[in-house]
Amino acid sequence: xxxxxxxxxxxxxxxxxxxxxxxxxxxxxxxxxxxxxxxxxxxxxxxxxxxxxxxxxxxxxxxxxxxxxxxxxxxxxxxxxxxxxxxxxxxxxxxxxxxxxxxxxxxxxxxxxxxxxxxxxxxxxxxxxxxxxxxxxxxxxxxxxxxxxxxxxxxxxxxxxxxxxxxxxxxxxxxxxxxxxxxxxxxxxxxxxxxxxxxxxxxxxxxxxxxxxxxxxxxxxxxx
Numbered sequence: 001x002x003x004x005x006x007x008x009x010x011x012x013x014x015x016x017x018x019x020x021x022x023x024x025x026x027x028x029x030x031x032x033x034x035x036x037x038x039x040x041x042x043x044x045x046x047x048x049x050x051x052x053x054x055x056x057x058x059x060x061x062x063x064x065x066x067x068x069x070x071x072x073x074x075x076x077x078x079x080x081x082x083x084x085x086x087x088x089x090x091x092x093x094x095x096x097x098x099x100x101x102x103x104x105x106x107x108x109x110x111x112x113x114x115x116x117x118x119x120x121x122x123x124x125x126x127x128x129x130x131x132x133x134x135x136x137x138x139x140x141x142x143x144x145x146x147x148x149x150x151x152x153x154x155x156x157x158x159x160x161x162x163x164x165x166x167x168x169x170x171x172x173x174x175x176x177x178x179x180x181x182x183x184x185x186x187x188x189x190x191x192x193x194x195x196x197x198x199x200x201x202x203x204x205x206x207x208x209x210x211x212x213x214x215x216x217x218x219x220x221x222x223x224x
Contacts (some may be wrong), residue, residue: 054150055118069191069198070183072205074121077179079208081117081172085110088171098158109160112151112168113175119147120176128184 094107123140130136154160190197
């Protein structure tokens with residue numbers, strides 16, 4: 001009789017807890033969200049691994065396509081931006097969110113800094129070459145949105161905190177804008193009129209690019 005009364009009253013603890021959890025957490029939507037997150041996790045991990053190769057590949061394609069002093073200056077800036085990120089990491093010595101994954105400091109995010117340096121250079125160059133029109137008004141925000149998404153992946157993969165990524169984005173954007181402004185306001189004219197400046201830019205770009213390729217071989221392939 002006691003068992004029948006318990007069944008009739010619906011006082012099963014398991015049923016009560018499950019029903020309350022559904023009401024509070026929205027149990028019908030949670031499994032779908034989990035499946036969606038699980039389905040996208042390998043894709044986001046792959047995109048995160050590819051982001052550094054994407055930036056390097058874009059610069060390589062630009063160098064082959066344009067092969068002039070301006071792109072050499074941009075390549076030189078990319079290497080200088082990477083060195084700046086390395087120096088800031090040593091100075092700030094800020095721990096990553098999951099030290100077991102990476103042991104080096106995480107502030108600022110070198111990925112975010114490189115992505116936003118490249119994005120800033122590209123956007124400013126588009127406006128300089130094409131002016132303000134529908135194409136640049138579309139490509140500019142799209143480029144920055146892609147850089148933001150690829151940088152956010154560093155947070156979703158637990159390789160950086162949000163602050164580390166934001167600092168990297170700010171530093172990369174500021175350095176890209178400064179580097180672009182230096183070219184148009186000072187270096188471009190000096191390059192056209194001075195053999196010494198031409199030699200410094202060409203040899204400096206070549207040396208830094210070779211050093212960067214060596215760095216890629218020694219570190220990026222090892223990380224893969």
